[in-house]
Amino acid sequence: MKRIGIYRIAELAKVSIGTVDRALHGRPGIREATRKKVLRIANRLAYSPNPAARALSVGRATLRIGICIPREIRLYYDQMRAGILDESGRASGLGVELVQKPVPSLGVDEKKQMTALLNSGVKGIITTPGNPEIIGPLIDQAEEDNIRVVCTTTDAPHSRRSSIVAVDPELSGRLAAELMAKFVPPASKAAVVTGMLSTEEHRLKTAGFSSGFTSDCAGGEVVAVLEAHESEEESYRKTCELLERKPGLRGIYVSTVNCLPVCRALKKYGLAGIVTLITTDLFPQMVPHLQQGTILASIYQNPYLQGQVAMRILLDHFVNRTPIPASSYIGPALVLRSNVHLFREVQETVSPQPLAQAL
Amino acid sequence: MKRIGIYRIAELAKVSIGTVDRALHGRPGIREATRKKVLRIANRLAYSPNPAARALSVGRATLRIGICIPREIRLYYDQMRAGILDESGRASGLGVELVQKPVPSLGVDEKKQMTALLNSGVKGIITTPGNPEIIGPLIDQAEEDNIRVVCTTTDAPHSRRSSIVAVDPELSGRLAAELMAKFVPPASKAAVVTGMLSTEEHRLKTAGFSSGFTSDCAGGEVVAVLEAHESEEESYRKTCELLERKPGLRGIYVSTVNCLPVCRALKKYGLAGIVTLITTDLFPQMVPHLQQGTILASIYQNPYLQGQVAMRILLDHFVNRTPIPASSYIGPALVLRSNVHLFREVQETVSPQPLAQAL
DNA sequence: CTGAAAGCGCTAACAA
DNA sequence: TTGTTAGCGCTTTCAG
Numbered sequence: 211m212k213r214i215g216i217y218r219i220a221e222l223a224k225v226s227i228g229t230v231d232r233a234l235h236g237r238p239g240i241r242e243a244t245r246k247k248v249l250r251i252a253n254r255l256a257y258s259p260n261p262a263a264r265a266l267s268v269g270r271a272t273l274r275i276g277i278c279i280p281r282e283i284r285l286y287y288d289q290m291r292a293g294i295l296d297e298s299g300r301a302s303g304l305g306v307e308l309v310q311k312p313v314p315s316l317g318v319d320e321k322k323q324m325t326a327l328l329n330s331g332v333k334g335i336i337t338t339p340g341n342p343e344i345i346g347p348l349i350d351q352a353e354e355d356n357i358r359v360v361c362t363t364t365d366a367p368h369s370r371r372s373s374i375v376a377v378d379p380e381l382s383g384r385l386a387a388e389l390m391a392k393f394v395p396p397a398s399k400a401a402v403v404t405g406m407l408s409t410e411e412h413r414l415k416t417a418g419f420s421s422g423f424t425s426d427c428a429g430g431e432v433v434a435v436l437e438a439h440e441s442e443e444e445s446y447r448k449t450c451e452l453l454e455r456k457p458g459l460r461g462i463y464v465s466t467v468n469c470l471p472v473c474r475a476l477k478k479y480g481l482a483g484i485v486t487l488i489t490t491d492l493f494p495q496m497v498p499h500l501q502q503g504t505i506l507a508s509i510y511q512n513p514y515l516q517g518q519v520a521m522r523i524l525l526d527h528f529v530n531r532t533p534i535p536a537s538s539y540i541g542p543a544l545v546l547r548s549n550v551h552l553f554r555e556v557q558e559t560v561s562p563q564p565l566a567q568a569l
Numbered sequence: 570m571k572r573i574g575i576y577r578i579a580e581l582a583k584v585s586i587g588t589v590d591r592a593l594h595g596r597p598g599i600r601e602a603t604r605k606k607v608l609r610i611a612n613r614l615a616y617s618p619n620p621a622a623r624a625l626s627v628g629r630a631t632l633r634i635g636i637c638i639p640r641e642i643r644l645y646y647d648q649m650r651a652g653i654l655d656e657s658g659r660a661s662g663l664g665v666e667l668v669q670k671p672v673p674s675l676g677v678d679e680k681k682q683m684t685a686l687l688n689s690g691v692k693g694i695i696t697t698p699g700n701p702e703i704i705g706p707l708i709d710q711a712e713e714d715n716i717r718v719v720c721t722t723t724d725a726p727h728s729r730r731s732s733i734v735a736v737d738p739e740l741s742g743r744l745a746a747e748l749m750a751k752f753v754p755p756a757s758k759a760a761v762v763t764g765m766l767s768t769e770e771h772r773l774k775t776a777g778f779s780s781g782f783t784s785d786c787a788g789g790e791v792v793a794v795l796e797a798h799e800s801e802e803e804s805y806r807k808t809c810e811l812l813e814r815k816p817g818l819r820g821i822y823v824s825t826v827n828c829l830p831v832c833r834a835l836k837k838y839g840l841a842g843i844v845t846l847i848t849t850d851l852f853p854q855m856v857p858h859l860q861q862g863t864i865l866a867s868i869y870q871n872p873y874l875q876g877q878v879a880m881r882i883l884l885d886h887f888v889n890r891t892p893i894p895a896s897s898y899i900g901p902a903l904v905l906r907s908n909v910h911l912f913r914e915v916q917e918t919v920s921p922q923p924l925a926q927a928l
Numbered sequence: 929c930t931g932a933a934a935g936c937g938c939t940a941a942c943a944a
Numbered sequence: 945t946t947g948t949t950a951g952c953g954c955t956t957t958c959a960g
Binding site for chain 4: 587588603627
């Protein structure tokens with residue numbers, strides 16, 4: 211089967227390849243009737259452009275992609291960035307160029323950086339919306355301007371973003387609940403430590419956990435939901451209060467990355483390994499707690515993969531004309547003592563050899 | 570930064586681009602001294618060829634990749650094949666062509682099909698060696714002929730294969746053990762149901778489980794290892810015998826995909842949900858057992874991802890000249906009731922909407 | 929509004 | 945043994 215090209219279309223449409231190009235790409239300077247005709251033929255022939263030829267012809271940087279995610283030194287968003295970069299590196303031969311407009315942390319300076327991206331000639335944007343209400347209109351603006359926006363980890367649900375790549379937060383919560391229900395006896399009391407319930411993601415995780423726990427653990431009950439606002443101090447203090455107030459507590463689910471203060475509090479009260487602790491995500495300081503059994507398991511959101519998938523969606527779309535899926539839900543992974551060394555976040559920490567690779 | 574090309578090298582070496590091409594690709598008809606000179610310059614300039622130009626020039630099918638994995642109707646190897654195909658599809662613009670030489674089942678006709686591949690002009694092969702002793706020499710032969718061989722799921726450890734993509738089997742076993750140890754009381758008795766201990770993979774899973782269980786469950790003991798040879802009948806019969814012989818048994822780990830007979834046996838003795846059952850992999854018929862709690866969890870090897878990674882390694886190598894990693898260990902995922910619907914194997918079965926995608 | 933033609937970097941066939 | 949040249953399919957510029 212011989213691949214058909216623009217030349218063939220020109221032949222059948224009795225026009226020149228220049229005209230075909232104009233029609234195909236909505237370039238100006240072509241009569242509407244001619245365009246229609248060409249497009250009809252192209253369609254009938256199921257024409258799809260040869261990306262190699264395009265890349266070659268156009269030289270460098272046909273495809274500019276903007277990245278607007280938090281800058282961070284060693285955690286979650288670095289992994290995400292690594293995934294994005296790795297994936298874009300693969301397509302470097304095809305002339306992909308990245309424009310980075312990082313924000314210092316989630317939601318901060320977001321408007322400014324996104325605006326900058328909108329004016330930088332990108333064809334697609336990968337971002338983690340911190341304040342959906344503020345950033346939503348900008349996203350809509352981008353899509354209006356024919357810039358495809360992919361959200362990762364956090365969503366801007368009421369915007370017109372083309373795609374969301376994330377772990378379903380409700381599922382995260384349910385999974386934590388299912389595990390916990392299996393570890394604790396029936397009729398146990400559990401608590402949730404979260405960031406802010408006003409954040410969609412945290413609300414959904416908490417909801418998922420609560421509904422999952424009451425249904426999976428016969429007679430079980432979620433007796434407290436602590437909002438710690440990502441503050442170490444607040445988290446520690448509130449956990450201590452909780453442990454004093456509810457002496458019979460059997461389990462805690464931490465739905466943010468801020469789990470170390472909870473570990474400290476448990477240790478202080480001699481409850482490490484007694485109260486079942488399930489956390490979220492992974493960073494090197496968590497490893498000892500996993501190994502000692504203070505943390506029983508952690509729900510891992512795989513930021514590297516999220517970045518990779520987000521980038522891949524855009525590449526497939528622009529290079530191969532693949533339609534953009536509205537959503538890609540990443541399966542949350544479970545970090546346990548026996549597999550903790552597999553995860554990228556702790557590669558240097560735990561195993562000196564770079565053999566393993568959690569994909 | 571202007572990308573340098575073959576033309577620039579020719580200029581500096583004071584030869585023609587034809588000669589540069591010959592030098593770069595080890596083609597015949599060039600004096601050794603000239604080749605050296607050209608290569609030195611190319612090296613100094615950190616030259617890397619433009620894949621788009623190459624693909625375009627050479628027209629169709631520069632890169633032929635052979636696939637030799639079991640043919641199967643709806644299970645593990647189909648997922649793997651899907652991963653391979655999806656990934657190669659992405660690079661279709663670059664002229665990749667697949668040569669499929671499937672075997673009816675693991676190890677059968679392997680020699681014939683691999684030999685066929687060796688003579689089909691492929692540059693790389695993805696395969697699941699069933700009998701490493703038999704197939705090892707063929708793999709060595711391939712590598713000798715400059716054909717890169719990537720093994721997936723099962724390894725040919727003493728061959729010269731370029732890469733292995735798999736879940737570390739020992740880790741699979743350990744993970745099962747860690748989970749089980751958390752669910753059963755101290756000093757519990759557990760058993761393993763496996764295929765054949767002569768198969769490297771099964772031996773390692775069993776070993777990982779045994780050592781993990783005795784260390785994770787205080788006073789715990791693995792009281793039996795059943796070899797069921799992937800036979801439904803044998804598996805059922807032996808499990809029944811086991812349950813009669815060891816009435817106090819608290820856990821069973823099934824290290825092969827053949828778990829349905831074990832479920833049946835447990836139900837017959839009224840032990841479903843009582844004896845903790847941890848299985849391997851996933852297929853639609855397992856879903857009800859997961860939902861009812863007969864199966865507590867399953868260790869998922871992600872065949873789709875394995876196929877994808879294997880293919881990707883070859884593509885990156887041949888298209889972008891990326892070095893081939895000796896091994897890529899996939900992190901085993903855990904299937905539980907709350908996330909079972911995320912996995913590709915059961916997408917149609919459980920959720921009608923194709924939203925979710927376990928990656 | 930449309931056509932003709934010059935490359936993009938590389939391969940491969942042919943000439944010298 | 946080496947040089948020259950015609951494309952691969954597409955974009956882009958310049959003429960008509």
